[in-house]
Amino acid sequence: MTDAKQFETFLRNYQDMVFSTAMRLVANTAEAEDISQEVFLRAFKRFGELGGDPRAGGWLKTVAINLSLNHLTRYRARWSFFSEIFHRAETGEETEIDYASPDNVEENTAASERRVLVDQALRQLPRAQRVPLVLYHLEGMKYEDIAAKLGVSLGKVKTDIFRARAALRKKLGPRLQEEGGSRL
Amino acid sequence: MNPELEKELETEISRALRGLPNLAAPPGFMARTLAALERPAAWYARSWAEWPLAIRIVSLVFALMAVTAAFLGWRAVEPSLLATATRHFAPLAGGVTSVWKLLSALAGALALTVEHFGKGFMLACLATVAVAWAFCAGLGTMFVRFAFARPTRDL
Numbered sequence: 113m114t115d116a117k118q119f120e121t122f123l124r125n126y127q128d129m130v131f132s133t134a135m136r137l138v139a140n141t142a143e144a145e146d147i148s149q150e151v152f153l154r155a156f157k158r159f160g161e162l163g164g165d166p167r168a169g170g171w172l173k174t175v176a177i178n179l180s181l182n183h184l185t186r187y188r189a190r191w192s193f194f195s196e197i198f199h200r201a202e203t204g205e206e207t208e209i210d211y212a213s214p215d216n217v218e219e220n221t222a223a224s225e226r227r228v229l230v231d232q233a234l235r236q237l238p239r240a241q242r243v244p245l246v247l248y249h250l251e252g253m254k255y256e257d258i259a260a261k262l263g264v265s266l267g268k269v270k271t272d273i274f275r276a277r278a279a280l281r282k283k284l285g286p287r288l289q290e291e292g293g294s295r296l
Numbered sequence: 297m298n299p300e301l302e303k304e305l306e307t308e309i310s311r312a313l314r315g316l317p318n319l320a321a322p323p324g325f326m327a328r329t330l331a332a333l334e335r336p337a338a339w340y341a342r343s344w345a346e347w348p349l350a351i352r353i354v355s356l357v358f359a360l361m362a363v364t365a366a367f368l369g370w371r372a373v374e375p376s377l378l379a380t381a382t383r384h385f386a387p388l389a390g391g392v393t394s395v396w397k398l399l400s401a402l403a404g405a406l407a408l409t410v411e412h413f414g415k416g417f418m419l420a421c422l423a424t425v426a427v428a429w430a431f432c433a434g435l436g437t438m439f440v441r442f443a444f445a446r447p448t449r450d451l
Contacts (some may be wrong), residue, residue: 119333121392131321145322149318149329156333210320230312248312274302277309284312 119159123152126169130176136246137180139235147179177251181261184239224283233283241276244269 130151131285135144151172155162162168209228244262247253254271259266337346347355410418 120326120330123329127321127325127329128318132318135319141322145325145328148321148325149332152329152333211317228317230316234313245309245313249310250316255374263437274305277305280309280312281305 115159118163119156122155122159122163122168126172127152129169130172133173133176133251134180136231136234136250137177137243139239139242143183147176147183150179152235173251177247181243184243199215230280233280236283237276237279241272241279244272245276245280246264248273262264 127148131144131148134147134151135141138147140145154175155168155172162171165171209231211224211227234246237245244258247258247261248255253261254270255266259269264267339351344352344355
């Protein structure tokens with residue numbers, strides 16, 4: 113297989129993971145797509161090392177997180193104050209949510225609907241709450257690491273994550289408790 | 297908040313989020329990324345190591361010349377040349393002094409104005425200017441977002 117073909121396969125295998133990571137952090141399809149593209153352009157330059165490396169997924173995820181956070185810091189900081197005022201503009205867009213692995217026929221459709229609702233609720237959180245929440249729950253980072261990454265105090269990270277959880281529960285309350293221990 | 301309730305909330309949200317599968321990348325994403333890979337960036341947008349050889353050589357020669365000039369230049373300057381330069385730039389220094397005097401006069405006038413109208417009035421003026429600035433910036437943000445809103449693509 114040629115390098116081009118190998119990279120195409122590599123891109124196909126990881127595109128959903130990279131896009132998801134960026135999308136859940138920036139909550140904007142076009143921006144997440146730009147970030148994901150940049151991730152793969154960087155991966156291409158190091159494809160010699162990454163191509164057959166089982167840790168490539170981890171590398172891609174780390175770069176996607178870093179680029180998303182850089183994007184949020186550099187390009188949005190100037191707008192953040194007024195964007196918080198025009199809250200709707202800052203919170204995520206409302207587009208159709210499409211998952212990489214379609215539900216199988218046996219899966220409970222109510223569960224898949226709830227997943228969509230969770231993703232929508234996540235996008236609607238203010239950036240200051242969404243980003244630490246995603247880093248903690250989806251990316252498995254520790255509070256201390258999130259604080260260091262975002263350049264804020266540990267207390268702020270904990271408060272923002274707590275508020276984000278409370279906001280999610282408020283939006284999803286009944287659905288969160290519907291099936292108790294079952295996965296959404 | 298009650299730590300037990302907090303823990304319960306964390307468990308609930310954790311369960312909800314960990315069950316989320318990956319989102320599907322937009323349909324044209326792969327094609328666009330592959331096209332971007334085939335479109336090389338301009339030489340000046342790439343790192344120095346990737347510049348064309350001729351440009352790298354020229355830039356290296358220029359850099360070496362600049363460093364050499366900076367290193368040897370100071371020793372080569374004659375004291376008389378320095379004196380000439382000082383005389384040459386003296387009028388410019390005079391201009392700077394005039395500007396400084398003007399600024400000092402303006403600052404003095406401002407101090408007198410504050411004294412005359414009182415601090416409260418001046419603070420109110422400053423507050424008005426700040427509110428006006430915030431209003432303009434806020435409207436600006438709104439209009440920029442409206443004017444440059446990126447088209448939303450379906451996932």
